[in-house]
Amino acid sequence: MKTADLLHQFQLTRTHTEQICEPLEIEDYIPQPIADVSPPKWHLGHTTWFFEQFILVPFAKNYQIYHEDFAFLFNSYYNHAGKRVLRPNRGLMSRPPVREVMKYRAYISEAMVDLLNNPIENPEILERIELGINHEQQHQELLIYDLKYILGYQPTFPVYGSAFQTNETSRGKLFKVPEGLYEVGFEGSGFSYDNEHGRHKVFLEEFEISDQLVSNGEYLEFIEAGGYENFDYWLDEGLSFIRNEGIKAPLYWHLIEGEWQHYTLSGLQKINPELPVQHVSYYEAQAYAAWKGLRLPSEFEWEIASEKFDWGQLWEWTGSAYLPYPRFKKAPGALGEYNGKFMVNQQVLRGASVATATGHSRPTYRNFFHPAARWIFSGIRLAK
Amino acid sequence: MKTADLLHQFQLTRTHTEQICEPLEIEDYIPQPIADVSPPKWHLGHTTWFFEQFILVPFAKNYQIYHEDFAFLFNSYYNHAGKRVLRPNRGLMSRPPVREVMKYRAYISEAMVDLLNNPIENPEILERIELGINHEQQHQELLIYDLKYILGYQPTFPVYGSAFQTNETSRGKLFKVPEGLYEVGFEGSGFSYDNEHGRHKVFLEEFEISDQLVSNGEYLEFIEAGGYENFDYWLDEGLSFIRNEGIKAPLYWHLIEGEWQHYTLSGLQKINPELPVQHVSYYEAQAYAAWKGLRLPSEFEWEIASEKFDWGQLWEWTGSAYLPYPRFKKAPGALGEYNGKFMVNQQVLRGASVATATGHSRPTYRNFFHPAARWIFSGIRLAK
Amino acid sequence: MKTADLLHQFQLTRTHTEQICEPLEIEDYIPQPIADVSPPKWHLGHTTWFFEQFILVPFAKNYQIYHEDFAFLFNSYYNHAGKRVLRPNRGLMSRPPVREVMKYRAYISEAMVDLLNNPIENPEILERIELGINHEQQHQELLIYDLKYILGYQPTFPVYGSAFQTNETSRGKLFKVPEGLYEVGFEGSGFSYDNEHGRHKVFLEEFEISDQLVSNGEYLEFIEAGGYENFDYWLDEGLSFIRNEGIKAPLYWHLIEGEWQHYTLSGLQKINPELPVQHVSYYEAQAYAAWKGLRLPSEFEWEIASEKFDWGQLWEWTGSAYLPYPRFKKAPGALGEYNGKFMVNQQVLRGASVATATGHSRPTYRNFFHPAARWIFSGIRLAK
Amino acid sequence: MKTADLLHQFQLTRTHTEQICEPLEIEDYIPQPIADVSPPKWHLGHTTWFFEQFILVPFAKNYQIYHEDFAFLFNSYYNHAGKRVLRPNRGLMSRPPVREVMKYRAYISEAMVDLLNNPIENPEILERIELGINHEQQHQELLIYDLKYILGYQPTFPVYGSAFQTNETSRGKLFKVPEGLYEVGFEGSGFSYDNEHGRHKVFLEEFEISDQLVSNGEYLEFIEAGGYENFDYWLDEGLSFIRNEGIKAPLYWHLIEGEWQHYTLSGLQKINPELPVQHVSYYEAQAYAAWKGLRLPSEFEWEIASEKFDWGQLWEWTGSAYLPYPRFKKAPGALGEYNGKFMVNQQVLRGASVATATGHSRPTYRNFFHPAARWIFSGIRLAK
Known part of the structure; x- marks a missing residue:
């Protein structure tokens, strides 16, 4: 620049x-x-x-x-x-x-x-x-x-303002991506982080991926079907997590007099079933996918398919653990601590969110959080 | 009133x-x-x-x-x-x-x-x-x-102001109080709490009590004699407390380049050996007394002897557990929760401190804290 | 000897x-x-x-x-x-x-x-x-x-044998002990611990004390009256204790198909309402007494009145904190650690239990445990 | 069968x-x-x-x-x-x-x-x-x-016997494996677990891998070079782990009078520098590799290269997170809980150990543990 x-x-x-x-x-x-x-x-x-x-x-x-x-x-x-x-x-x-x-x-x-x-x-x-x-x-x-x-x-649920709100989404459809030897990782000019460098080939089997995020309405079906109570959908650590924390819905959701509401930056509001479900952990994303008989995409599937769908409302949990790309080398000194030392026990999220700064997103961007993180602006896209 | x-x-x-x-x-x-x-x-x-x-x-x-x-x-x-x-x-x-x-x-x-x-x-x-x-x-x-x-x-040790400072004290002397059947507890007009009511007789053996609080200088001798390292002076729970918390001096004391300083409301200052030692737990008060071959007064000894000495700079730990007086009856409803429900696992402090509101002290006043409390304005008076 | x-x-x-x-x-x-x-x-x-x-x-x-x-x-x-x-x-x-x-x-x-x-x-x-x-x-x-x-x-509740069982008790009656200057503490020959030495005078106001321990039947009334749910009877720390631990009955009690049973050394048995209630903490003893509008005796009241009633089935919680007697001096060296260093945050129990060794009890014996102890052979005697 | x-x-x-x-x-x-x-x-x-x-x-x-x-x-x-x-x-x-x-x-x-x-x-x-x-x-x-x-x-370090001991190893050499589209995963007859099914293609860049495990002697050099103190080699969670636990050497190692010894099933013994280092966590394996300027192999690199080297003394930490293979489908009912529900926050180990049952190992076997596990029979193989 x-x-x-x-x-x-x-x-x-x-x-x-x-x-x-x-x-x-x-x-x-x-x-x-x-x-x-x-x-x-x-x-x-x-x-x-x-x-x-x-x-x-x-x-x-x-x-x-x-x-x-x-x-x-x-x-x-x-x-x-x-x-x-x-x-x-x-x-x-x-x-x-x-x-x-x-x-x-x-x-x-x-x-x-x-x-x-x-x-x-x-x-x-x-x-x-x-x-x-x-x-x-x-x-x-x-x-x-x-x-x-x-x-x-705060017990008073104060209003912040109208910024950083997501848009309504339609019911997603799965589309196919053929088997092949693809290239992933950052290449070219413009800013990028060291963790997305090392463009390299990956072989992917044929897969299907949804063109939309999962909506609040779809997620409510999971809740109402007893998804949080049925251990069969959950990873073992996910089950411990929701049981220890008493989790029965996404973060900020409150069941008030029989009706689900959630805290938003505009205050407490009734759940809108058309908005993408937000503030779920990796564990919840994975359990939801299991309930649907589907799975989360890998970060490479996401990257290859990303140009065929809209993204950018919420960070999307992938099934990939956050690990170094081939030839990854951390920089010497303090700036080398930026990314590399976190490469264990975290999951990759791809995309961007309504809270992401303008210009701060690209298809090769690798975001990462612990599987239990819920306060982030995270959502779910399904694959098969 | x-x-x-x-x-x-x-x-x-x-x-x-x-x-x-x-x-x-x-x-x-x-x-x-x-x-x-x-x-x-x-x-x-x-x-x-x-x-x-x-x-x-x-x-x-x-x-x-x-x-x-x-x-x-x-x-x-x-x-x-x-x-x-x-x-x-x-x-x-x-x-x-x-x-x-x-x-x-x-x-x-x-x-x-x-x-x-x-x-x-x-x-x-x-x-x-x-x-x-x-x-x-x-x-x-x-x-x-x-x-x-x-x-x-705060790492910057900000200055609050010059209020609530103690005065210098002289080296204390023990004086005798004869054996006898004394009366303790509040009686008369004016405000008092329910926990000091029930004036009653107590039999006290002859005892000696100091006319002064223990000073920083005297307490430093205890520190320098290895008082915090010698288990022999400490109650068992006191020893666990100082070891688990890594305590080696009163709260707010810092050993900076070989010199003891302490945080005061006027900022960080060199220890003044003439001021009464402050911010000690009951455990430390008890260990200090044991090191001197003495003990803390009981709350009744304190009350009977109090008119013969100056008090009011710092709350003084007594050897008495906080328990109900004879005929203690807690008030019905919420105001009955004021004092009575804390009558276990706490020690009585007597006196008052430089932070006590004007008019809010009297010889029968029973203050109480857990033995580990150090952030209170507490000090030490010895007895025998 | x-x-x-x-x-x-x-x-x-x-x-x-x-x-x-x-x-x-x-x-x-x-x-x-x-x-x-x-x-x-x-x-x-x-x-x-x-x-x-x-x-x-x-x-x-x-x-x-x-x-x-x-x-x-x-x-x-x-x-x-x-x-x-x-x-x-x-x-x-x-x-x-x-x-x-x-x-x-x-x-x-x-x-x-x-x-x-x-x-x-x-x-x-x-x-x-x-x-x-x-x-x-x-x-x-x-x-x-x-x-x-x-x-x-053990989930299988194994049988140990028929030893160490208590006897049935009758409904207790309160009797009066007059005000007076009494002497308490050990004196004479025979073995005794340092913590009971220092025979000394105490002034006691007139009091009443029960001639029997509280029975299972009486304690069941407290449970059935909602005693464990009504915060008004409990010390603040007692309330936290039973809530954090989920306590709703004495230790070893199990509500099995609507009926209270308890584990005994002879295996799991139906509660016998005539036996003295056992395995209660100080908090529960105190709350029970508060519910009856009574209190626990002090250790001195107990000692003075003890010759007028039967004791020895269960250790009896007193309202007294475990503190040194006048002139208490711990022995030098390791044997001085026997008793003195525990004199904080514990309550005195008096009497003896069916598990106490023959010859190991006397009216001046001072047993002590933390207020939360329930696995000991403890019971309740009321006073007023 | x-x-x-x-x-x-x-x-x-x-x-x-x-x-x-x-x-x-x-x-x-x-x-x-x-x-x-x-x-x-x-x-x-x-x-x-x-x-x-x-x-x-x-x-x-x-x-x-x-x-x-x-x-x-x-x-x-x-x-x-x-x-x-x-x-x-x-x-x-x-x-x-x-x-x-x-x-x-x-x-x-x-x-x-x-x-x-x-x-x-x-x-x-x-x-x-x-x-x-x-x-x-x-x-x-x-x-x-x-x-x-x-x-x-046990403080007495009892002897179990002479079974389950590793053999001496020689200094390892890196050898090259060419870039290519390889197949990994189980195929054929004989027993295998569901987590190794789904034989599939992976593209691997050219890599080098050692023909030997890292020895105690080599690991001692890392310890003596201050490897446990230099944060630069460690993952962030690894650093917290060794600092919180006070770890300065593999499990069972004791520095006794200036000399490293370790507990073995034959009792306490002097470290033999020729034996493969054992009882290291993933964090330690990764830090050791970073100190050498190398890395751990991925599980696929390991599987492809495995026929060119000896293995079976110790399970070998790989840089791969434990995740499902393509087309992984857990079995219905309890037996489906065998493997799938652990696929988060764990690392894959490949190989086998001296404690592995005869016939219970194969190149496609995927073992997995949390990165902090040290009590397992784990070792280190380096790659580049």
Whole structure:
């Protein structure tokens, strides 16, 4: 990407993060109801620290660190970048106050703009800036997941606004994709992550895949047929999970006086059967598929078939474990910790969601979460 | 108390609670670092709900409840008063925002003032108002403990202000109190709690008790003599406690480059050996006494001897378990839950602290906490 | 006690321990279903190790330690006596096999008999032997509790035998004891523990106390009146305890096809309403008393009134916390760990039970357990 | 398989299970030190129950169930087969005693022999018997893992015997396998599990793989180079695992007076650097490979290359997650629970070990365990 484009993209991204937070009360920036969910204040600081730590500190001349404690407060998981607040304690950090974090953001953004207003010849700097922008875009999506969880935890079910809503879907049809030796993985120009590199051949048997996501209405049939009670559809760990947690429906669903409602960013609403079912774990996606006598697609089936169907409303659970592609090599140093060290006990999701930043999606993108994750914007597509 | 005095006391108390919060950032009102510590916002709401629930709802004519969810949010432990947010989840309640809780305070205070501006004949109402004032005074003290804990948890050790500091003490001397049949417990007019009623005779053998609290300097000698490592001084549960928690000094003490410092409301400071040692658990108080070849006084020894010494800087751990006095009878309904149901596995503390509200102390007052409590303003007085 | 009497008592005690184990299968000697319960094999080894560690090693000439690992395996809680297997891991020690522990018992008993067959002039040795015998008697009782728990945990409810059964009781009557300055605590000759020493005066107000234990029939009325569901009768920690553990009746009670049965050492049996209720926690005893509008006696009331009623079927929960008597001083070294270090968070039980060794009871005896203990042979006596 | 061969195989297998237990004390049959490890008594009962439940009950005429409680006691994870003892409680079941379980074994074996002595026409019965034999063979291997863990947990490190030892290995060399479209999965006659069915094509890029397992000596270099301390080699969950558990070497390794020793079935021994390293988790295998700049083979690479190298000493961790093959379909009913429901969060191991029953291995066999498993007989083979 050219410097001018990068600058433009940088500014858009920084502004968008702050816009996402606008409907929040200061109080909403603080809590961490579960370890997976980070406080919005933390996202604001962490995405900023990323630029400071990996670009300004090593490459900006005469750069003055904003505050020496912030690396400790806002590092996420980079062992190479030193000690950090333990993840489950992020919600206890009332200081610095939000306005101070906003000052930190402004300070870093200004320093970055200064850097970008001068010619940059070192390609590593440009690459890191592009990575930093993509990193902040990823956190924009997490920020939306997390603020939804925080607000959905309040007994008063507060309204956030009308953004990030899915569209109605029609009943899906399975279509065939022939057997063959296909190529998968990223190739070409434009940004991509290391985990999608290593374009390579895979042999796929003939398969069928649906052109639509599973809808709330279809999923309700599963619930009403006793799907959560019948152990036969569930993976062993899935069964333990739903039993230990007392799960009987997707996250945010509440059975109120005999009627299913769910918390949305627009408040508590009656379930719309035409919308795609959202906030299911891998376990639930797999059990639903088993109940239908079908299965989830592999990530390669998804990638090959993706141009024949619409996608982008919700991340789609695949039956593939998150593992390295052939020739995967993690980068040296802290940035090598970005993806590779998570390649165990996670499932790949493909696609994108209504919470994904513009420009932050492509068919080869490999998202990944633990099978129990439900607060993400996840949905189900069936295969056979 | 007369209505006019009550009104005056009510207004002083309500204002004082808000003054305690003034140095806080909005963000500081939210977190709950440990289950024992409640967020400041919760204290503001809970003390207000107490007046609403126990006085306005039953006794104020045409009273309109402020918000139907607030009973759920701000009930502490009154089973009689319905369901409530689980204690460890108080720190996840970002809503209502602080300004809304302040409106709730103003609304209730106004309704109370209206009530008090008219003649009240029912003595139960007057008693309940007096209880509500004392209840809020107790929470003022807890609020100070809790905000100290929240601020002390921040890596930046923020400054709160110069209030609530103890004074220097001199080396204590033991003095004798003769054997005898004494009377203990509250008697007379003025407010008191049900747990100090039932004035009764106790026979005490001759004992000696110190005229001063143990100082930081004296306690440092215990630390430096290996007191935390020598199991011989500790109760069995105390030893498990300090080993499991990795405790080697009072709460808020930090060994920084070989020197003991501690977090105070004025920030991080070098230990002053002349100040009374603070933030010790019962286990530590007991172990310190054992190391000195002495013991803690019983609550009755303390009460009988108290007029011969100065007290009021820190709550003083006694060797007495918190148990009912003869003829103790808990009140019917929710207000009966105030004290009686905690009479197991807790130790009595006597005295008062620099964080205790003016007028909220007397020699018969029985404070109580679990033996592991360290975030309270506790100190040590020795006996023999 | 004279040496000859000691020798006789020693031999009786050692034999009795082994008799208690006779109905067991080898497999029953191993498991530890909860941390409180020790495997029978461990009791056999521990009581033996006590004689080895505290008498033979320091006082027997040319004594050869049986096995150097056994101190590690069979020390209970004596920090002075070195490292030990963590309590919850006792049930994982399959080795040494039971027959080896029996050899260890024989070896130590023989060495002790050798010692006792020679004149002993050092009174400390005689005292320690007497303590060792009393220690083993205490463990005989724990052994009975523990083997009952292990057998009661088996889905097949195996029969142990007809020993250790209580007798039927009649409906209790309250009788009065006048106010007065009484003396409590042990005085005189014969064995006693340090925790009952320090005979001292206590002032008691007039009280009433029942001449009988509460029966199963009376307790059933409490259950049927919803006593376990009504929070009003319970201490706060008691309520959490029964709710977290799902407790709705005494330990070993099972509601089978609408009828209450309980596991006894003779197998599963219908509840006999005339027998004293057994296996209740302090929380349940207290709640039952509250439901009757009465209370539990203090340990001093119990001691003063005890000669006017029958006791000895079940240990009786008192309302007294386990605390030191005036002038209590723990012995130096390991034997000082016997009693003193447990004086926090426990309640005193008075009396004795059908599982108590002959000669191991007296009115001043202070037994103590955590308020949640239910596997002990505990019962309820009411006071007012 | 013919009936006569089945009968022979059945008898060999049943006898072999009991031979494995011969060196044990009765006490060793009982404990369960961690949830993964089942007591030997349980394996004896469970493998027997499998024949009773799935063959004798549905197919043997006039068959009398041995004991109605045994299904409850000895079911492992078959939801279709009713309720069962919770896995972590297996070590608390002292009853039935071992001799009774041996009677149960004899009773079932006799009934099976009766069945097999008559002509069997229903192929499902023959298939189930073959599955039951393979099931018991799998448990023989687990039994060896488990008894090693139980014995290795004893402070006295008892000797089991000289069986199940690995042989010395030489320094491995990498050899090349060319790119190509290969076929993997089981095909042909003889027993196999459903999870290896569905022979299918996979495209593999050129790779290199070692002809030997990694040795203790090579692994020691990793330890001595600080491999357990350098986060850079570890998966994120692997790092948490070794830090939380305090792991610094393979299971059973002890650093005694500066020298590495390990517990083996022959007792505690000095590490032999020529033996293959054993008892490593997937996390350790992966970290070791990363330290060498290499990786683990995928299960398909392993299968394709396996005929060019020796295998069978230790199960070999692969980089493949345990997932269904194309066209995988689980069987209806309880036997469908055998494999399919575990297909998440586990890694495939290929090969066999010195503890694997004769005839129970083939190149397509897919073994699987959680990445943290260390008590299994696992080793490391490197690839590139």
